[in-house]
Amino acid sequence: MKHANLYFDAAASMPLHPEVWAEMEKFRGIFGNNNSKHYQGFEAQKVITQSLEKIADILGVAPEQLQITYSGTDSNRRFLWSCERQFSRENIWASFVEHSSVKDEVLETNFFSPRDPLEILRDKNPRVVALMKANSETGEIFSSRKIREFFPETIILEDWAQAFGKGLKFETDGVDAISFAPQKIYGPKMVGLLWLKNPRNFPEFFGDRHTKNPWLVAGMAKAFEIAAREESETVEKLARWQKQIEEYIIQNIPHHKIHSENFARIPGTTSVAFHGIRGAELMAVLSKEERICVSTGSACSSDILTPTDTIKFMESDPAWQFPVRISLHKFLQDEDIEYFCEALENYVEELRN
Numbered sequence: 001m002k003h004a005n006l007y008f009d010a011a012a013s014m015p016l017h018p019e020v021w022a023e024m025e026k027f028r029g030i031f032g033n034n035n036s037k038h039y040q041g042f043e044a045q046k047v048i049t050q051s052l053e054k055i056a057d058i059l060g061v062a063p064e065q066l067q068i069t070y071s072g073t074d075s076n077r078r079f080l081w082s083c084e085r086q087f088s089r090e091n092i093w094a095s096f097v098e099h100s101s102v103k104d105e106v107l108e109t110n111f112f113s114p115r116d117p118l119e120i121l122r123d124k125n126p127r128v129v130a131l132m133k134a135n136s137e138t139g140e141i142f143s144s145r146k147i148r149e150f151f152p153e154t155i156i157l158e159d160w161a162q163a164f165g166k167g168l169k170f171e172t173d174g175v176d177a178i179s180f181a182p183q184k185i186y187g188p189k190m191v192g193l194l195w196l197k198n199p200r201n202f203p204e205f206f207g208d209r210h211t212k213n214p215w216l217v218a219g220m221a222k223a224f225e226i227a228a229r230e231e232s233e234t235v236e237k238l239a240r241w242q243k244q245i246e247e248y249i250i251q252n253i254p255h256h257k258i259h260s261e262n263f264a265r266i267p268g269t270t271s272v273a274f275h276g277i278r279g280a281e282l283m284a285v286l287s288k289e290e291r292i293c294v295s296t297g298s299a300c301s302s303d304i305l306t307p308t309d310t311i312k313f314m315e316s317d318p319a320w321q322f323p324v325r326i327s328l329h330k331f332l333q334d335e336d337i338e339y340f341c342e343a344l345e346n347y348v349e350e351l352r353n
Contacts, residue, residue: 011327072181139269165227187223238268
């Protein structure tokens with residue numbers, strides 16, 4: 001019998017945590033505009049204020065430094081739009097492996113290596129730099145510390161969409177903005193969060209009056225609470241299952257390559273290419289025949305037949321540029337991992353034959 005829980009695309013979006021759903025249900029009756037100066041408006045704003053205070057306490061920041069957005073993508077884009085108005089696009093730089101919400105806002109000439117940022121930036125004078133904390137395709141972890149040390153006045157944006165709740169120490173020292181995506185921590189979609197060191201320096205955010213959904217914001221706060229509370233347990237599960245899958249591949253599926261294998265990675269994300277097979281082929285057959293959900297590259301590029309910019313940067317050999325991304329979540333079971341490994345081996349062999 002096939003296992004029902006065969007979702008291995010958590011880096012794209014995680015299942016909604018039952019506690020998050022219950023939290024949102026508590027506030028579904030609050031429908032007022034939080035900007036309205038009447039009972040319903042006050043009730044909506046109260047939920048939003050209390051939710052931000054809860055998140056701020058978890059992160060160790062001030063509530064007024066937190067800005068509600070529509071998504072992690074929206075957080076990145078709106079921040080860079082604000083920077084472009086102040087400093088022009090020519091002065092904004094980003095790593096080669098950023099999410100499309102960042103890369104789309106940067107000139108083609110203004111990219112650098114996330115592993116050695118100063119190789120290119122050293123001779124530049126970047127006003128704004130974007131460098132994600134953990135890569136969405138391979139899970140590789142990056143640091144902006146060298147950028148801050150070399151450019152003490154540069155504005156630095158860190159994308160923590162894939163990093164929060166994965167065992168990394170959360171710090172705001174040395175950065176000016178941090179974006180979050182709650183659907184990556186078992187929270188709701190259509191809401192996001194941005195931390196700003198100095199909100200007043202970004203008028204597009206400071207005093208923002210866009211209408212906010214109180215139950216989505218409450219759900220986001222609950223997701224942060226759960227992610228922090230269960231972080232150790234979650235990291236242990238994801239690391240153990242990731243090791244099990246990668247060891248199975250190494251032992252049973254020849255001619256493979258795990259991207260970023262020799263670099264520090266967050267637990268639970270594996271990008272692996274199988275020689276002679278396009279990731280899109282393998283993704284399609286796993287979905288059709290077994291209802292197993294994996295991705296190729298990132299969710300934003302899973303339907304294209306060309307390598308992503310991230311994979312091209314990390315892997316120069318075209319033979320290894322078409323991986324599948326396996327990303328885990330804490331609601332999986334040991335038997336799901338075993339079933340997945342066997343299915344993966346079977347369909348790689350079938351496609352090769």
